[in-house]
Amino acid sequence: MTDVFGAEFLDRLHSSGAVKNPAPFEALRTTGFPNRRVEAWRYTDLASQLSQSLTPAGLRINQEQSGLFGPNPSADAVEGDALSLLNAAVGGEGFLFEVPAGAKLKPVFARFGPMAPNALVNATNRISVGEGAQAVLVERWGQTDDSWMNSDTAIDVADGGHLIRVILVEDGGNGTQTHRTFTALGENARYDALVVTLGGGLHRIEQHADINKPGAHAGLSAIVLKKGKEHSDFVTNVRHLAEDTTSDQQVRTVVDDEATAVFQGGIKVAQDSQRIEGDQLSRALMLSDRAQAFTKPELEIYADDVKCSHGATVGDLDAEALFYMRARGIDDAAARALLILAFAREPFDALDLPEQVQTMLDGKIQEWLGVAGRFDEMVL
Amino acid sequence: MLDIKGLQAGLEDGTEILKGINLSIGAGEVHAIMGPNGSGKSTTANILSGKSGYDVTAGSATLDGADLFEMEPEERAHAGLFQAFQYPVEIPGVQASTFLQTAVNAKRKVAGLPELDALAFVRELRAKAKQLGIGNDMLKRAVNVGFSGGEKKRFETLQMALLEPRLAVLDETDSGLDVDALRVVAEGVNALRSPDRSFLVITHYQRLLDYIVPDYVHILSDGKIVKSGDKSLALEVEQSGYAEFEAA
Numbered sequence A: 001m002t003d004v005f006g007a008e009f010l011d012r013l014h015s016s017g018a019v020k021n022p023a024p025f026e027a028l029r030t031t032g033f034p035n036r037r038v039e040a041w042r043y044t045d046l047a048s049q050l051s052q053s054l055t056p057a058g059l060r061i062n063q064e065q066s067g068l069f070g071p072n073p074s075a076d077a078v079e080g081d082a083l084s085l086l087n088a089a090v091g092g093e094g095f096l097f098e099v100p101a102g103a104k105l106k107p108v109f110a111r112f113g114p115m116a117p118n119a120l121v122n123a124t125n126r127i128s129v130g131e132g133a134q135a136v137l138v139e140r141w142g143q144t145d146d147s148w149m150n151s152d153t154a155i156d157v158a159d160g161g162h163l164i165r166v167i168l169v170e171d172g173g174n175g176t177q178t179h180r181t182f183t184a185l186g187e188n189a190r191y192d193a194l195v196v197t198l199g200g201g202l203h204r205i206e207q208h209a210d211i212n213k214p215g216a217h218a219g220l221s222a223i224v225l226k227k228g229k230e231h232s233d234f235v236t237n238v239r240h241l242a243e244d245t246t247s248d249q250q251v252r253t254v255v256d257d258e259a260t261a262v263f264q265g266g267i268k269v270a271q272d273s274q275r276i277e278g279d280q281l282s283r284a285l286m287l288s289d290r291a292q293a294f295t296k297p298e299l300e301i302y303a304d305d306v307k308c309s310h311g312a313t314v315g316d317l318d319a320e321a322l323f324y325m326r327a328r329g330i331d332d333a334a335a336r337a338l339l340i341l342a343f344a345r346e347p348f349d350a351l352d353l354p355e356q357v358q359t360m361l362d363g364k365i366q367e368w369l370g371v372a373g374r375f376d377e378m379v380l
Numbered sequence B: 001m002l003d004i005k006g007l008q009a010g011l012e013d014g015t016e017i018l019k020g021i022n023l024s025i026g027a028g029e030v031h032a033i034m035g036p037n038g039s040g041k042s043t044t045a046n047i048l049s050g051k052s053g054y055d056v057t058a059g060s061a062t063l064d065g066a067d068l069f070e071m072e073p074e075e076r077a078h079a080g081l082f083q084a085f086q087y088p089v090e091i092p093g094v095q096a097s098t099f100l101q102t103a104v105n106a107k108r109k110v111a112g113l114p115e116l117d118a119l120a121f122v123r124e125l126r127a128k129a130k131q132l133g134i135g136n137d138m139l140k141r142a143v144n145v146g147f148s149g150g151e152k153k154r155f156e157t158l159q160m161a162l163l164e165p166r167l168a169v170l171d172e173t174d175s176g177l178d179v180d181a182l183r184v185v186a187e188g189v190n191a192l193r194s195p196d197r198s199f200l201v202i203t204h205y206q207r208l209l210d211y212i213v214p215d216y217v218h219i220l221s222d223g224k225i226v227k228s229g230d231k232s233l234a235l236e237v238e239q240s241g242y243a244e245f246e247a248a
Ligand SMILES: Nc1ncnc2c1ncn2[C@@H]1O[C@H](COP(=O)(O)OP(=O)(O)OP(=O)(O)O)[C@@H](O)[C@H]1O
Pocket: B011, B017, B035, B036, B037, B038, B039, B040, B041, B042, B043, B044, B053, B086
């Protein structure tokens, strides 16, 4: 029984002395990491990650505002899959972000990176938004080398609270980022998440949300921009566990070269959860014949009074629009960039992002397209 | 300025549409083309602009001596060609003003002029939009998205005013306009008339030609120009239709 997937990786981890919690480590040692025969991992292969020799390291936290932000002392393990076990085994310390009840915060910006190159960074984070509080948290996870950043974030938004959370995952190198979020929502609470993933080798971002009380809403959206041999796997799993709740998932994917992007979008409605609205729309643009985009909607609905819509399209740029722009003297590359930018911006519509946050993200998209600053929204 | 000689063209599947068009437009001239639905008016304009989906099987088209068919669509625009489309395309998510600034600067760049920054551009944009009765609100919206038929035509005219082409091909720019809008758009066109700018005006209605008075009127029928004359030809069409001009 030594040949579970990733056994040698775990042996190396063990001999490096990084294992702090034997129980999750033993559990992981028994099951191994998920290979591609596991349905949820069908499109994503961890083989090359697990063949690496990485040095366990802590999370570097940089945030603009102090006070609300600090290290997470409890680092309780979160119930996830093998990667959560890995995190728990190493006892990765993360951040704690607490918004007191009733507080209305200006956007908080935080950056996370590894301490050293070729690091294995594990982090367990907690975000708690008090009753009626409103916060915008912008997280930037990034690295320039080939590290692996792995985290679990537990969020709870109390009754009437609203958290807008932007997770910008951007790597200059060939790094790996695997981040899972588990959100619990109280009555009339809102969680609006927007994941933006750029660069990197492999990014797998999971957003799990439990809508536990009536009137609550979960928005789990993503903008996925991939080129080269980059790989992205965006996973959502929203569970409507109370009546009168809504969810929305807007995923826009642009894949170029030989990149791959996957969206596995789950909506589950429990038996007694009536009057539910769940929307999901995944649209992908393929800029190259060798690029791939996969969408796997997973709807499990056990109640009757439910309006769930889901749609998935894969396409190319609108040829009529391209010609129209070229006929006005806009060259082909700029015309394409304008159309891709418009497409990638679509998830902004469903979110009420503060202007400075949207401008920052817009800048990132333009940069990705090689047209930095050229197509900023004009003020009239 | 524009010379079309023996132009034959059709769809890529071999369907013939244009069956030998000859048309010469001198600098400063206004030519009108009238003709029944489906006679090939828009096809002529589209082929001049370089729209894909058509095959030119014979003939030539030059603008100021340069072979249009050798150029990409954007190069034709840079050379001074402008087509106001019969059916302007909606481009969701692309702000009208950004689109206009990009187009204007692309042309300036090719002409060796410095690009206009947002401030300078907005000043010029506002002035020209105002003349055409286009408010800020429309310029903030996405290109043609949710514009009424008449607003789309005004927006085409605004693009022409900003891009200051050598040759403007107006494909039914009058259709869908109310009487007041028609006058505003026609005034916009007339304001651009100059000895070194020419117009090819495609229309079904003599009324437009009361405002934009043409030097020549041509009747296009079944892919051929079957008659050319002065502005009185338009009146003749208005009164008795196309039957007498139908290609034999
Ligand atoms: N891309 C195309 N695909 C299929 N048919 C086409 C295409 N373009 C033109 N045609 C056909 O070619 C013929 C000429 O069309 P065109 O649009 O040039 O007519 P028109 O003279 O502009 O007519 P109208 O007055 O109705 O605008 C029509 O029969 C039309 O259906």
